[in-house]
Amino acid sequence: MLSPEAHYRLAFLQSILAPNHMLNAATHYQIGYSDLSLVLALVRGGTLARAAALLRVDVSTVFRAVRRLESSLGQSLFEKSRAGYLPTRLATTLAEQAERAEQALEAARIGVELGGEVISGTVRLTCTDSVLQGVLLPALAQFMPNYPALTLELSTSNDFANLSRRDADIALRLTKTPPEHLVGRRLGTVSYRVCASAGYMQRHDVRDLTALAWIAPDDFLPDHPTVAWRRQHLPGVTPCYRCNSMLSATQLVRAGLGVAALPDFMLDEAHGMQPLGPSLAGYDTALWLLTRPDCRALRSVVTLFDELGQHVRLPRF
The missing domain is CATH 3.40.190.10 (Periplasmic binding protein-like II)
Incomplete structure (x- = not known):
């Protein structure tokens, strides 16, 4: 059974050999399967040589095919630059359509192999x-x-x-309040706890939270529940590290650089992270699945x- 790539190559070669491939733009040229394969290969490859390798033809064949297609469409598909062939908006759109066709072929192949309906x-x-x-x-x-x-x-x-x-x-x-124009499902409550690595806890007295090196979200997350909690309960604390994501804050905690209030699902005791107390009461949120x-x-x-x-x-x- 031919793979989607093989189908593209076969259609492309057939189109090159077909005598009526070259049509005038005024005849309302209709894009074919081989045209999509050509554009997709050049968009993916970026150069004639890489596109030729993807299609398993020689460089001159790809060059002539691109010139023919642009002439047939009456529009430029690529701009030549030092970096290679840069796709125009039309070429990008055609490449996206080609990828969908490629996915459809793959779905059909899998459906035949599995003998049933396939989600694609x-x-x-x-x-x-x-x-x-x-x-x-x-x-x-x-x-x-x-x-x-x-x-x-x-x-x-x-x-x-x-x-x-x-x-x-x-x-x-x-x-806690997803936008009303979206629909979805509440998957559960997410609580936050002040956490530290085992190594950091051995080196510091973690009973006094104000004396610790704090890791916190930066101004990119000004309304984060952990920011509101810290401002309310530890107003005199100035974080030593500010991060633009909770994942970054978690990684700094794992490295033993300080403490942070982290969501429960990031508390990984296997990596030596430990909570310093119970969850932050009144500062939990919810995980929503939305569409x-x-x-x-x-x-x-x-x-x-x-x-x-x-x-x-x-x-x-």
Whole structure:
């Protein structure tokens, strides 16, 4: 059975040999499968040589094919520069379509091999880097191998706006009040505890929190629950380290550089991290699984949403 790449190469070679490949732009040239394979190869490769290697043809063949296609379309697809061939907006759009076709071919192949229906497509998921590290990765490891035709694009961000701007399909967010225009599921409560490494605790008297080296979120997270707690209960403390993410704060704590109020799901005793007391009462939040209303019509998004709802687990202390 031919792989998607082999299908592209075959269609490309057939188009090169076809006598009617070269058409005038005025005849309303229709993009074919081979054209998509050509554009995708050059976008991925960036140079004629790498594109030729991907298509398993010679460089002159790729050069002539690009010239023919641009002439047929009446538009430029690439700009030549010292760095190679830079795609225009049209070429980028065609390459995205080509990748979807490639994914569809792969899904069809897998469906034939497995003898059943296959969930395919690309789902864009966003979360914070701490949620990715402490919560999402263990969940993905449990079920993603069951969906070989499903592509997941991950981005880490603290902003709800990327879901609102349609830059993502699903979000895992720590909040008590998710935006009303999103739909979702509350996965559980997240508490925070002051933590330190075992080595740091041996070197310092951790009973006096004001005398310790504090690691805290910077101005990038001004409304974080741990910031509000510290300002309320330790107003005289000035952090020695400021981080733009809770994952960075966790890594500094693991390195023995100080103490920080961290979410329970980042408390890793296997790495020598220990809580210095109970959770910060009144400063907990919630983990929400969110999506846009229009995404509920997409089977790939619904499938991933349901799987995350079943497999994401928050630790209990």
